[in-house]
Amino acid sequence: MSWIGLIFIWTFASLSLWLLFKEEAHIRKYFGPSFIASFLIFLAYHLVLPSTFGYIRLAVYLFILFGGAFVLNIFSNNKIAFLSLLGASVFGLYQLDVQGLNLFFGQKATAENLDPQSELLIELEEGQRPKLLDKLAAKYGFSYEPAFKLQNPEQSDLDDFYALNIPEAALDQLSEIEEELKALQGVESLEENEILQLWEPQSAGAIGRSPKQPLLNDPGIAKMWAYEALNYNGLHRLLQEEGIRPKKKARIFILDTGVDAKHEDIKGQYRSVASEHDTDVQGHGTHCAGIAAAVSNNGKGVASAFPSSDFVEVSSIQVFPRSGGTTQRRIINAMLLAADKGADVVSMSLGGPSSDDRQKAYEEAVRYVNKKGGIVVVAAGNNGFDARRIVPASVNGVITVSALDPQLRKASFSNEVQHLNYGLAAPGVDIYSTMPNSKYDKMSGTSMATPYVAGTLGLLRALHPQLTTKEAYELLVKTGKQTADGQKTGPLIQPMQAVKALK
Amino acid sequence: MKLIVTVIHVPLSGGFWGLKDDQGQEYLPTNLDQKYAKAGLRLEIMAKEAEDYFSVQMWGTPVEILELKVL
Structure with a gap:
């Protein structure tokens, strides 16, 4: 479960309960600040902190948050129905996150979604050398190379980016590898290198990009x-x-x-x-x-x-x-x-x-x-x-x-x-x-x-x-x-x- | 030189027979008779380094066996 997913659920529940108890001031007073606090964290994550989320995705979040809370509010006269629906909504959102469906929180890409040649992209701090990755590379058997080929590296910071190729055998340790890389001194940032693809049907004869479906017919x-x-x-x-x-x-x-x-x-x-x-x-x-x-x-x-x-x-x-x-x-x-x-x-x-x-x-x-x-x-x-x-x-x-x-x-x-x-x-x-x-x-x-x-x-x-x-x-x-x-x-x-x- | 070695099978370049002494030194015999090609066989050999010997094995020091005794 991603921490931002938990924040979202917290925000959603706080808002819903605040609306439910809007007539009961002695209860409402707890959920109002709770909602505001969680909502500010959620917004900060998307607007201030470095994030891969886009504004459209944030708009979708807000729609789910407010739309869902107001729909629930229709049942505010029947507290049992309201709380049941709230529980079901929270459970559904939690499942979407832990199952890695990427629909709402989308932080955790599964290995299948990652580029098989370079599952992770990392940025080193200015002046750091990729040698600092060697110990972890030896531990997990991954390899690395400059992520971008630059003719004039002095004119860009892109030369600080490295693509990491994680061997298939180590993919089930991807989370551990990410954690250790993040903790490494000299690593500025880390991203999963997802393959972005358009949603379009493939014809029966289309060739997948996986090497397991080679372009050639040699058995x-x-x-x-x-x-x-x-x-x-x-x-x-x-x-x-x-x-x-x-x-x-x-x-x-x-x-x-x-x-x-x-x-x-x-x-x-x-x-x-x-x-x-x-x-x-x-x-x-x-x-x-x-x-x-x-x-x-x-x-x-x-x-x-x-x-x-x-x-x-x-x-x-x-x-x-x-x-x-x-x-x-x-x-x-x-x-x-x-x-x-x-x-x-x-x-x-x-x-x-x-x-x-x-x-x-x-x-x-x-x-x-x-x-x-x-x-x-x-x-x-x-x-x-x-x-x-x-x-x-x-x-x-x-x-x-x-x-x-x-x-x-x-x-x-x-x-x-x-x-x-x-x-x-x-x-x-x-x-x-x-x-x-x-x-x-x-x-x-x-x-x-x-x-x-x-x-x-x-x-x-x-x-x-x-x-x-x-x-x-x-x-x-x-x-x-x-x-x-x-x-x-x-x-x-x-x-x-x-x-x-x-x- | 006199060497006490063990016959080993080396699974490189298609596989071949090599000799290894107790200190871990590896020797590529240029003339080991097939009847001694048995993994684990201990041999005492008199051998000399093969001066001009190039191989696809590229493993160990090439040696020509002059005398051989099974231990």
């Missing part, structure tokens, strides 16, 4: 938590509704265990370099290829960032034998080959221990790829330590990707990228994607996070062919989502926001 989306985390629904809607077309077909190279080129969900976007790279016994490379560029909306398997096959094509260079590891030389040769074949993005979900010599060799290879127009994206590694200790994750000029779990926390195994030049985060736990022989399965690792970034980079290159590594990284940081462990992982990429910012 595996139900097992892809990354689909929601990366807001692929929003991305596909944006590309579709705004008719965004690629300026070129970008080429993503997967340097891995090979790719099953005949996979039902890959072949539509696959381009072979040589047949020796088009098979995959182990499955790792096929899994990565599906994450980066599975064919979307074909009624099969999984979906990627691309609405049609004219945005990107995916190619494979097999750098691993049937099982086991590989050598630096083989990897670097594959990088050079990819560059020579016109790679826009070279995705490498692989790594090994770092040394000065290895750093130097990889750096040269990355420089070569960059000169040829390619962007190199690599996995941070699965040791759970600082990614500076492995290569090519720590090589200058590459974008290095850490892994997040479904709660958007750093995956326990993921290496940290905070000391690298270009660190980003993407989903990397229980990732559902393609496996050889047109199968599908889940895998975990920074290996899986990397092709999500590769796919996004492919999309950006398709829309803006001249985009450099630095520009792409800065765009993805600017539009990315800050998560609870964002200090260690870098921001979670948000492809839709990146495409919007690119326009």
